Amino acid sequence: MGGDYAPYAPVEGCLSALRKSCCLEIALLGNEPLIRTVLESSSYDRKSLKVIGCSEAIETSEPPAAAIRTKKDSSIVRGMKLLKDGDADAFVSAGNTGALLVGGQVIVGRLKGVERAPLGAFLPTEKGMCLLIDCGANVDARPSWLLQFAEIGSAYAENILKIKKPRVALVNIGAEEEKGSSLVRKTYSLLKDFSSVHFTGFVESGDISSGCADVIVTDAFTGNIILKEYEGVSKTIFRMLGKKIESCSGVGSSSSFYKNAIRQVSEVFDVSSYGGAPLLGLKGLVIKAHGNSSAQEICNSIIQCCSFHKDEVNLRICRRLAEEEEALRKLHPDL
Amino acid sequence: MGGDYAPYAPVEGCLSALRKSCCLEIALLGNEPLIRTVLESSSYDRKSLKVIGCSEAIETSEPPAAAIRTKKDSSIVRGMKLLKDGDADAFVSAGNTGALLVGGQVIVGRLKGVERAPLGAFLPTEKGMCLLIDCGANVDARPSWLLQFAEIGSAYAENILKIKKPRVALVNIGAEEEKGSSLVRKTYSLLKDFSSVHFTGFVESGDISSGCADVIVTDAFTGNIILKEYEGVSKTIFRMLGKKIESCSGVGSSSSFYKNAIRQVSEVFDVSSYGGAPLLGLKGLVIKAHGNSSAQEICNSIIQCCSFHKDEVNLRICRRLAEEEEALRKLHPDL
Known part of the structure; x- marks a missing residue:
């Protein structure tokens, strides 16, 4: 539900992504009646796309930490919980950047060995x-x-x-x-x-x-x-x-x-126009799409998530960090 | 002698500045024979312009601190000494930026109350x-x-x-x-x-x-x-x-x-094209002109020095800083 053109741009973006990638399953989070209204006029495979209704919304100007703590039924908090519980591999949102950063650290959590999650x-x-x-x-x-x-x-x-x-x-x-x-x-x-x-x-x-x-x-x-x-x-x-x-x-x-x-x-x-900003080093990929994202940008962000999952980028990150730590330890055993 | 077009651009810039401002005296520092060759073809008031020959030159790529310490007869070190001794009010150079920054702090010295000299x-x-x-x-x-x-x-x-x-x-x-x-x-x-x-x-x-x-x-x-x-x-x-x-x-x-x-x-x-960068908070104005300075830019930098002197900007800076310190002390007497 985030961004200037919700729910149209996110819904359209998801539908294009589903057309482009066959091994994709999407959950749309937000105001269910609104989302269903947009979906009604489109044909899509109902097994690949479900809607999860959320009763709250985090606004652009809201202080992020408080919003994440109190708005448990917002699309950002519920989406990130899906990542945390392993029910989703990636989360794309055009909503409040601060809330995504805080939620990423607090709800999704960092990969083992990652000190900070960079955007x-x-x-x-x-x-x-x-x-x-x-x-x-x-x-x-x-x-x-x-x-x-x-x-x-x-x-x-x-x-x-x-x-x-x-x-x-x-x-x-x-x-x-x-x-x-x-x-x-x-x-x-x-x-x-x-x-x-x-x-x-x-x-x-x-x-x-x-x-x-x-x-x-x-x-x-x-x-x-x-x-x-x-x-x-x-x-x-x-x-x-x-x-x-x-x-x-x-x-x-x-x-x-x-x-x-x-x-x-x-x-x-x-x-x-270059697609959303990935928040990396978390137990799942979070992509912050621009507030003025078009359906095209949302679609590109989702396709990015597919490659991230398929190429096991998180596994590669963990391996690299472990190797680096070993190199550091060898030279500085007291670290 | 600094910059890509020395000695021509600096000399020409000085001559234009002298034509524009009547209460100006300039000392040109650098390779004396070279400077005199350029001056020969021009007419100017000999009382307003003198040449101070320097036998050394600090190159663009030289480590600044060492250069300032060892090249005592470079135009930068000698020019800054003039400022320090009160024999000049301002110094303009298109030479080594690092050497100008170090020289400003080490040779010219900061105004009373100034913690750091900003560029x-x-x-x-x-x-x-x-x-x-x-x-x-x-x-x-x-x-x-x-x-x-x-x-x-x-x-x-x-x-x-x-x-x-x-x-x-x-x-x-x-x-x-x-x-x-x-x-x-x-x-x-x-x-x-x-x-x-x-x-x-x-x-x-x-x-x-x-x-x-x-x-x-x-x-x-x-x-x-x-x-x-x-x-x-x-x-x-x-x-x-x-x-x-x-x-x-x-x-x-x-x-x-x-x-x-x-x-x-x-x-x-x-x-x-906007003129040299002033190094401020020193006991005199130092202006770093661009390496590719034209005569026009050198002239503009010198005119800037005239206003700086005429409007007693350093005195104003000292007053502002003293007032600010007093304000700080009033609220935090233990500072």
């Missing part, structure tokens, strides 16, 4: 896209968390984005080893010495959009700054361009060509 | 520009430093940018008081309770480019991320646009109109 996000680049991790879940981070984010992000990029040997870079304010905050300097040594990822060193924020790395590791504060500035600067540029060319509408034979070029590049920089 | 930078916005402070000098910052940066930035914006009652905002990853890292939450309370600035609350990185505040306060790590991403994302967008429209060169009557529109907006987002 990933896809950023457009000149060469395609990259995974920014963490972009909003854990402020005031520790080096060991970032080390795990690198492993988790690498496993995700390899299996979901199908990138062989993803290049992992750590965000810093310079390329030299001695630069930056104590957090990034400590994380750098850990990544260099103990991780199994393909670590390419520091990346400056200005180089991310050129596509120089596949997984961009950072703390949630910096990650959120990067994600929102990406959106903010590109939107401002395209708004300014729009105003400038408005006056020339329809003039000249090449005007549609230029407008198309500008529209195409602006679409590349529309962060919301 | 400011001008960012283009939809409505003009804003001052981002700190954008590179002090990583691992403390709340009391950021409180001072707000006062220092406000004084600068008021006197140099001539903005009455500049709106000061603190960078965070959400607008609500309880959001963000412990650093920003603590700084928020300090700014709300003890500062004399016109504090408008938190600003998210995505809203900076819309022009919602005049002074953007943050720690050097986050500030540098913001500054470089601003440049990176806008450059990528205009490069992609350039590639897309290349194929249509010269076709249609409106093509030059569109190309102009794109060029104009791209110029707005060219961070390097």
Whole structure:
């Protein structure tokens, strides 16, 4: 029931996903009469899709922790309970981000060995896209968390984005080893010495959009700054361009060509078109879809969940983290 | 002698500044024969311009602290000594940023009461520009430093940018008081309770480019991320646009109109065109001009120094900080 276009976009998104994937079962959580009204006009396999009615709803502006504690019959709390009890493998929602983060930690729970669950996000680049991790879940981070984010992000990029040997870079304010905050300097040594990822060193924020790395590791504060500035600067540029060319509408034979070029590049920089943000390191996948998600984005998010389940990404994450811990222990037996 | 176009751009910039301002005296530091060769072809008032020959040069890639310690006869070390000894009011350089930061702290020294000297930078916005402070000098910052940066930035914006009652905002990853890292939450309370600035609350990185505040306060790590991403994302967008429209060169009557529109907006987002970055809170103004500074940028930086001196900005900064300290003491006598 979350997002600006509920229940239509989520219901339509689920129906498209069911058409695309045969081994999928979906439970729709939310206001049952409303959902059934939308479903009525569609044909679908009733064995693959059920509706679970919820009597409460967590609003966008609600304080997350209190909402999760008190609204036991909301779609977010009930959906996450399904994950916790093993009755679902993944949960997709376009609802309250904070409630999803809190619910993920408190209800679903972290995988064994995971210190913190990071939120990933896809950023457009000149060469395609990259995974920014963490972009909003854990402020005031520790080096060991970032080390795990690198492993988790690498496993995700390899299996979901199908990138062989993803290049992992750590965000810093310079390329030299001695630069930056104590957090990034400590994380750098850990990544260099103990991780199994393909670590390419520091990346400056200005180089991310050129596509120089596949997984961009950072703390949630910096990650959120990067994600929102990406959106903010590109939107401002395209708004300014729009105003400038408005006056020339329809003039000249090449005007549609230029407008198309500008529209195409602006679409590349529309962060919301790249599918939902995965909350990783939990006992099940939670995907935060954008508030303004279309049926297409919901469908893409669900397809992402299928690959996550089929390729046993959580099992791979656990293996990577266990190996990393062993490497750390070998060199520092007293840890 | 710093920057890509030395000695031509710095010398030409000084000569333009001298033509624009009558109460200005300039000392050019660097390779004397080279500087004199450039000067030879120009007419200027010899009383307002002298050359101080330096036998050493700090290169761009040199480790800053060692360079400042060992290269006593470099233009940076000698220029900063002039400030320290009261023989100059301001120092402009397009050289090694790290060396300027270290030299500012070690040679020039901080104003009384200043805990850390922040580096400011001008960012283009939809409505003009804003001052981002700190954008590179002090990583691992403390709340009391950021409180001072707000006062220092406000004084600068008021006197140099001539903005009455500049709106000061603190960078965070959400607008609500309880959001963000412990650093920003603590700084928020300090700014709300003890500062004399016109504090408008938190600003998210995505809203900076819309022009919602005049002074953007943050720690050097986050500030540098913001500054470089601003440049990176806008450059990528205009490069992609350039590639897309290349194929249509010269076709249609409106093509030059569109190309102009794109060029104009791209110029707005060219961070390097907004003049040098002031290193503030020192016993004299240090301006770091861009490595690729043109004569125009050098000239603008020097004119900025004139206003700084004329309007006694350092005196104003000292007064603000003293008032703020008194406010803090009144409420916390044990501090």
